[in-house]
């Protein structure tokens with residue numbers, strides 16, 4: 001199991017934990033961008049087949065993936081098998097992946113970097129930029 005999964009379970013939050021979770025927030029924003037590119041490539045392949053466009057998007061995707069933490073990336077790939085691996089949160093605290101509300105306390109801990117920004121219901125990464 002990756003170290004990312006173990007966070008938020010202990011009774012104490014050390015400064016290094018906070019630093020790590022904040023770093024995860026930044027990785028998630030990259031994942032969101034990656035996910036959008038992967039959708040563009042998929043659509044381009046459906047419409048045009050393999051083309052210079054899908055190839056150049058593919059190159060961008062490879063570049064992005066190289067810049068993302070490997071643990072985070074492998075989790076993202078695992079979740080993405082069943083739909084989007086990263087979703088935004090509705091401003092009222094609803095996960096846009098599973099449409100369930102995320103408890104305010106959890107949201108507070110996520111935005112302050114004390115716990116992982118991961119939906120407690122569906123396990124998708126949550127982008128917290130717009131809350």
Ligand SMILES: [Zn+2]
Pocket residue numbers: 095096097098099100119120121122123124
């Ligand atoms: Zn969810």
